[in-house]
Structure formats: structure tokens, C-alpha cells
Amino acid sequence: MRARLAAAVLLSALVMAAAGASHDALSQQPSGAGQGSAQPRGKTVSTPLYTVKDGNKVDPKTLLGWKTWRAMACERCHGAEQEGLVGPALVNSLKVLTKEQFHTTIMNGRLEKGMPPFSASQMVQDNWENLYAYLKGRSDGNIKPGHLYPIDGDQRAAQQ
Known part of the structure; x- marks a missing residue:
């Protein structure tokens, strides 16, 4: 004892x-x-693809990419933070996937892995480059997960 x-x-x-x-x-x-904060507050990162400030304020095209992500409900397979569910973690995939490979994948899908093609979606056709920019910013660690806002502070633009 x-x-x-x-x-x-x-x-x-x-x-x-x-x-x-x-x-x-x-x-x-x-x-x-x-x-997990890759970016200090008050910092602006500008690349040829996107501009982000404070991790959650982005340029108009990247904001459209995020809205496309939300409208197409991509988080159902890839996770709300793009870290994967039944689909792959896009924060990892976009580190190596070229813009052309990304375009081919979303337009043609990957049927053998359960991803449908999105070529019939006008929204995806119009915004695939913006979607790529958003996901690239997430992959680079410059765009935080969650709700995004326009850099200029116009909250109405974020809600459209």
C-alpha cells in the first residue's frame, strides 16, 4: 500500500x-x-497575385476568390481552413501546384478521387484566377482563415 x-x-x-x-x-x-500567425498586425503583403493587410483584408480580386470559395462550398471537402477533410489540404497543395495545374483540376475535376468538375459553373469560370490567388495567399500563410474584408474598409463590398 x-x-x-x-x-x-x-x-x-x-x-x-x-x-x-x-x-x-x-x-x-x-x-x-x-x-499560427504568419503575419504581424498592421503589415501589408503584396505579391503579383494578391495584396493582404492584417491577414484578413484583401484586394478586390482576392475577395472575389474567397467569395467563390464560399459560394461553391469548397469547404465541404477541403475544410473551412483549407486544411483538408475528404479532399486534400489545399494549404499544402498550393505550395507546389502551378496556376495551370490548378485551373485544369478545378475545371476537369478529379473524378477518381471524388472531385467533380466545375467547368459548368459560370462563377468558377469567371473567378478561377481570383480563387487561385485566395488559396495561394492561404498557402503562403499571409491570409488568415475566416472572414475576409476589403482593404479599403468598405464592409458593404465584403457582404455582396
């Missing part, structure tokens, strides 16, 4: 020590580290 009690006390002490050590390690990280 005494040996069991001693073992339980020792195990509890080890667990508490480990928890304290991990808390100390986390508290020594720079602010925002370990939270």
Missing part, C-alpha cells in the same frame, strides 16, 4: 513538473509565436 502511495505521489510530481516546464517554454516564446 505504501509503495502505491509513493508511486502515485511521484507520478503526480512528475506530471506537475512537466506541465510547469511546458508552461515556462511557452511563456518564453515571443508574442504570437505558436499561434
